[in-house]
Amino acid sequence: xxxxxxxxxxxxxxxxxxxxxxxxxxxxxxELGKKLFTQLAVPACALCHTLKDAGTEGAVGxxxxxxxxxxxxxxxxxxxxxxxxxxxxxxxSEAQIQAISSYVAKASGATK
Numbered sequence: 001x002x003x004x005x006x007x008x009x010x011x012x013x014x015x016x017x018x019x020x021x022x023x024x025x026x027x028x029x030x031e032l033g034k035k036l037f038t039q040l041a042v043p044a045c046a047l048c049h050t051l052k053d054a055g056t057e058g059a060v061g062x063x064x065x066x067x068x069x070x071x072x073x074x075x076x077x078x079x080x081x082x083x084x085x086x087x088x089x090x091x092x093s094e095a096q097i098q099a100i101s102s103y104v105a106k107a108s109g110a111t112k
Contacts, residue, residue, distance in 0.1 A: 026102075033103025036096055041088060045100065048085070053107035061085060070110045074101040 037045045038054050046054055048061035061084075069077075078097045081087035088097065104110075 029099050030103050030106060032096070033099035033101070034107070036092070036100045037103060041096075041100065042091060043086070045104075051104065051107055064104055064108045068108045068110045069104065071098075071101040071105040074104045 034054060037049075037051070038056065039046075045051075045061075046056035046058060048058040050057050050059075050063040050065065052065050075097050077085060078092065078100060079087060079089045092100070
């Protein structure tokens with residue numbers, strides 16, 4: 001018979017309820033990044049950019065699924081603006097910029 005703690009661990013692993021702290025932090029950051037991308041940033045990134053994972057079809061900015069920018073490129077664009085895109089450095093915190101950057105890089109399939 002398995003000890004109780006092994007049964008509990010198996011149950012948690014089977015339901016996906018348990019994950020290492022770093023993975024939980026990454027998941028939370030990606031969820032925040034998606035919410036900022038789709039709703040909370042002003043103006044919302046989703047208004048201009050197409051990103052399949054976010055369910056957006058913007059027509060002004062580049063299609064991020066095709067561009068596949070890495071997190072550094074996204075963060076630079078958010079801080080400085082680029083083309084018609086405004087700078088977000090006064091309206092988003094550095095943590096929010098990092099969350100959006102990580103989300104866009106992961107969701108678009110960036111290789112870096």
